[in-house]
Amino acid sequence: MKPFLLSVAALVITVPAVAQPGPSRATAAASPAVPIDKARIDRALAAMVSSGRAVGVSALVWKDGREVYSGIAGEADREANRPMRRDTLAQIYSMTKPVTGVALMKLWEQGRFGLDDPLARYLPEFSQTRVFAGLDASGKPILRAPDRPILIRDILRHTAGFGYGAGDDHPGREWAMLEPLNPDHDLAEFGRRLAKVPLLADPGRRWSYSAAVDVQALLVEKLTGIPFERYVREQIFVPLGMTETAWTQPEDRYPRLAAMYEKGAGGKLQRASEKEQRGLNFNPDRKLTMGGAGLVSSVDDYMQFARMLLNNGSLDGVSILKPSTVKLMATDQLDPLVTERSWLSSKGNGGFGIDFFVRTGQPRDARENRGALGEYFWDGRASTLFWVDPVNKITAVFLVQVIPFDGTLHRDLRRAVYGDDYLGPKGD
Known part of the structure; x- marks a missing residue:
């Protein structure tokens, strides 16, 4: 069956x-x-x-x-x-989500990463992630580098700046186009697509419920080599x-x-x-x-x-x-x-x-x-x-x-x- x-x-x-x-x-x-x-x-x-x-x-x-x-x-x-x-x-x-958090923290106990390590050290696709900073005079989105890297601590507490679905703003429209959480994508493809969606804010600035826990799952796979x-x-x-x-x-x-x-x-x-x-x-x-x-x-x-x-x-x-x-x-x-x-x-x-x-x-x-x-x-x-x-x-x-x-x-x-x-x- x-x-x-x-x-x-x-x-x-x-x-x-x-x-x-x-x-x-x-x-x-x-x-x-x-x-x-x-x-x-x-x-x-x-x-x-x-x-x-x-x-x-x-x-x-x-x-x-x-x-x-x-x-x-x-x-x-x-x-x-x-x-x-x-x-x-x-x-x-x-x-x-708490199950995923426990799974990742088991690896932290083993010294596999530090809470304040940059996420891009393990998932380099996030080194190019940009922050949405509004629209210019012509209505085009302003994208800039974040004022600090996303830390692993940020993906554990929803302060990375990620969104969690389609919306009316530019990051939401990019999410709708890229569909990071489409079930046809594996976790690696999810990560590549999410990294292209602009952040809603600089890391550490706001609490925003997000796809960060799916990034935790991706990090588990990357660190262990196990699905x-x-x-x-x-x-x-x-x-x-x-x-x-x-x-x-x-x-x-x-x-x-x-x-x-x-x-x-x-x-x-x-x-x-x-x-x-x-x-x-x-x-x-x-x-x-x-x-x-x-x-x-x-x-x-x-x-x-x-x-x-x-x-x-x-x-x-x-x-x-x-x-x-x-x-x-x-x-x-x-x-x-x-x-x-x-x-x-x-x-x-x-x-x-x-x-x-x-x-x-x-x-x-x-x-x-x-x-x-x-x-x-x-x-x-x-x-x-x-x-x-x-x-x-x-x-x-x-x-x-x-x-x-x-x-x-x-x-x-x-x-x-x-x-x-x-x-x-x-x-x-």
């Missing part, structure tokens, strides 16, 4: 740093306890479905080294009358026992894949196109394995990855990263001078580490997601989510298949886990 393939080319609609230390032991000890109220979480999941915001949802929560909650509500496929189950598979889109997909499978998925997480799934698993739903007229959910059901770039002959998207996973499988992070880089005797590397990834890497941050502030009171949002302060108002200082997380285009909370020793995985991104689902789940009034520690 032919495999089915799931990938994504445009994630700019996902709406969903150096360094401030994480909470001290004294601070963590002062944090109020977080009792897990199973009935409250059950009600939250059921309300997501009954309100019409989701067709089916699944959540899994671990705390203090054990499973403390598992729940489902609704249907994986409404039209087929197929219920949501614990083993349901889902497209996780940008929750692929990125195979490297991740051998170095992360197999050691962690993640048997159902992959870019390429066997066709016999397809009946377990949750259907994708999108908001139609009046906000009502309707079944998305068949193209969306198997990924925006479903193509049996696809060459591209994205670093920024494309994985399919189950709630238990992705929890293995999340638990590894909560356990400071290891799980069940298997070491994936050093504790110091996990701490680095979960520390805000954005210089305070980086004040242009697009929609990042909508994620909460915090900054950005290495492929994670990082909370640096308590929730500022009642509308913000509940969470603890020092937590880190990321989500996906279809409204999926995971987070790691070292203070309370909690990690959670949430699967749903709703586009466009609906942050109200995350708000309700977090309030169900933490309680409406939870603010967590203030920090040092």
